[in-house]
Amino acid sequence: MNDGGLPAVLITAFAERPLQGNGAAVVALARPASSGWMQAVAAQLRQSETAFLLPLEGLLPEAEAAGDWALRWFTPSCEVPLCGHATLASALALGHWGLLQPGGTTRLHSRSGPLLVSLSPAAAGCAQLVLPSAGLEPSPLSVELGPLLGMTPLRSWRSALGYGVALLPPEFDLPSLDGEALAGQLPGELRQGLVLMQALGDSADAPALQGLKADYQLRFLAPGLGINEDPVTGSAHALVAPWWCDLLGRDRVVGWQPSPRGGGMVCDRLSSGMIRLSGSGQLLWDGRLSAGVDAAEPVDWSCCLPGPA
Template identity: 55%
Template sequence: MNTRPALLLEAFTDQPLQGNGAAVVWLEEPASASWMQRLAGSFKQSETAFLQREPGGPWRLRWFTPSCEVPLCGHATLAATLALAHWGCLQPGETLSLASRSGGLQVGLDGERPGAAHLQLPSAGIEPLAVPKELEALLGQRIERYWGSSLGYRVALLEAAAPLASLPCPSAQLQGQDRMGLVLMQALDGRGPELMGGACDYQLRFFAPGLGIEEDPVTGSAHALVAPWWMEQLQRNQVRGWQASERHGGMLCEAAGPGWVRLTGSAQLLWDGQINSSGAGCDPDDWRQAVRL
């Protein structure tokens, strides 16, 4: 029986059984997309990350939800970074670039915080749109501002007094582009939980039923998308974001040059073992087309 190392990390939390779970699989060869998709469906995590490296080449990274491959995932990239450290492939203070569908992603271990890592994600910005009255009616809350993005996510700003954490999950009723990713966010105005030496500045929840995710616990790509807006509002180059889901967690977000955000977070190892990789196949051409530096 062919086996490969695999583990499950709960990302963007320093507490066990919180945060966002991501399976990470180390491949010796570039497995077929159909096998990776079936395995992600079996894991039933919001994301499963697959790492593969050819001799002398960069590490390559792909992400799959239980129903589809996605172009970007923050928490599974954090999990993949800490998995490489767990497997002895990345040392404290070392950085590397992971080839992905979104280009090269710089990652590394945080030298000051054991168990923490950092990653840089692209942030193409958000574009104002008219507030959809049907979404306001569905949420039962006034939407102060509403945006679209090239990532495909829609973003809605709620009043600071809105009960964001206790809102019923709206995924089953979401329509149109909102189904592919809806960020609901609000200011915390000093009420946020403590995270990495300070209080969180804002909080959000993320829903993506169109990607097979009713509600994502802690979403790095969503924070990378909205953190620059919060930095602009607060006139700072770093902010702390919280995700008010049932399995909550958060991250430090910092400006990392035009169009990039650096996220720092911790993760907890839940299990570490081997999986049966029989039937994985080998499809180098698919990987060459899917990832780039």
């Protein structure tokens, strides 16, 4: 894997068509790389996130690895503990490289624990991933948010992920929001992540995914993570999907993200409390990364080691 460079792809995740959705680069490592090297690669590739996959036997004896993978995510400016779209892209990349078969399942061990991913047995380019949901705690957000939006949110919450969440009235024009401009004006406590969401109700214009009409839509801003606006955000949907499930009285909801690139996912609440996200991805480019891993830098992937059974 080293002689000709490292396999690398760019996949637009949660995208029904090419050039929609959220771009994620995925790099397959042959051995553990340092945080500094991975951050430098992510800064050069300049996607919302770049995912780095390492066969788990690179960290554990093969008998304990069971064919699983270690996974880490980097924005252009920092490492993040959870990323949904780059996890979907990682599953699709493994399928593209012939390392995960249609209908197959594997675990990706991350800072947020083991994440189960699978490829659709029938639909090419479709995958599922199971993410934790951090839970929402009712909380007032910055008093500056209402004036910035020109409208007071109906309700607001905070979460363990560090995201603020605001429910907006149906009359607010969320698709027309200038996310880039708003991101630059957010107060400090909202810069790590702000979810702006609203119900779609019976709107005839609600988009459909996998034959199902979207129930809600959201926009996600995170200038503190180096991402003014994330086009489609799996972690944000996993966070708010349980609230929408409770509101609508069912365990499946469909979320849409009307950002300039747009995309969405089907969200299923599992009995474990985890959220299964189903979505499509599109391969944009396929190549090899020539920048060799710097063996002189210290390496620590202990964050991805499985915990006690």
